[in-house]
Amino acid sequence: MSAMSPPVVNGEFDKELKRGVYQAIYARRDIRAQFLSEPVPEKVLARILHAAHFAPSVGFMQPWNFIVIRKKETREQIHAAFQKASNEAAMMFSGKKREQYKTFKLEGILESPLNICVTRDQERFGPVVIGRTASKIMDLYSCVCAVQNLWLAARAEGLGVGWVSIIHDKEIKDILHLPEGVAPVAYLCVGYVTHFPEKPELEAAGWLPRLPLDSLVYCDQWAQECGNSWPELHSELVAAKAPYA
């Protein structure tokens, strides 16, 4: 399968290729309200799934499956499950936050032309997996890495992706007939979009601010600051407007 990879490059990427990686990272958005109904060509779908499949996986177990959902009835069931969970969620906020919560569009299950459910099979290749011995959850991490690969590849293809997190796993499991031992990890809406918002919507709406990077980085142990270099580097990145330069 290495035949599928481009020739192995052994150092830093060329400038434009590197720029592509950072552009995907910075221009990726969680899409809910901007989906177009235009279908996604099978070849493009194959490319983003293939990218997901080349995520790192603990012990090379490749614990993921991808369920591509186009059927209207199935998506309507999923949408109803979302609606129920979102009504429950609204009640957890109080006052103004609850009102604001209700104004947010939080999924594009029916408007996007396809949904993809990424699942985790804990039993793939048997019970003992290299690298999953001290932490049983490592294969779940592999599945999430696959989601992020898919998300970034989709962005490069001009496709928006939205992760629907307000839904109970049990309902997804029932609707998609997942067997014992297989669990949903991510329920994604995928499609072309009118546009990619400039900022994450919750940032733009003033729900929460972007944290400065240097407030999140420690050296050698928790809460130990790194000295002066971090704030300076951070300012440089802001000034440059191009972190990949």
Next chain:
Amino acid sequence: MSAMSPPVVNGEFDKELKRGVYQAIYARRDIRAQFLSEPVPEKVLARILHAAHFAPSVGFMQPWNFIVIRKKETREQIHAAFQKASNEAAMMFSGKKREQYKTFKLEGILESPLNICVTRDQERFGPVVIGRTASKIMDLYSCVCAVQNLWLAARAEGLGVGWVSIIHDKEIKDILHLPEGVAPVAYLCVGYVTHFPEKPELEAAGWLPRLPLDSLVYCDQWAQECGNSWPELHSELVAAKAPYA
């Protein structure tokens, strides 16, 4: 902070930029044995941490921190914790698999010039988080997306990353003095490398095979095959040797 992003592009990426994204995805490796001791420039480190910080996060809560570990004593303690967990792990395999397990180099904690621990703060911005109401684990997924962003950005920079998964969380927590409510998600070794192996090492060693993508994709529900198009698309991708073409 949007000033840090390149100008927003609203469709598919240009060919070379797109190629960069797929190249990072396909040429990324989990590095254990190929680290060089050459230091990582602060600016490059800032870029990969910044890329991690722009991962998707549930409710925009940005639950991650990054502890950059260079101190030799700390890395020696981590290495000892790995060694203990790996000895336990070896005992879980039997016969030939146990012997083969012992031949694998599974970490580069001391050889790499720096280690990065990505942590999860479940309490960031308070207990109720948009999107984390039905599934309490969503913020953990956000942290893993940050790891994958870091890994891909590092690959573009020519840096190898290895995820050390054979170590008990409790030991990392103690060694790095993580407070109550903060847990380690990933312990990463980072540095320049002699080379990036052509295939994942466990694949090359014949431990497990790469699964064909079409065996992992279903349509509309579990175990429902998608028809003829998937195997054909898969063959096309193999033949093209360039999934981004």
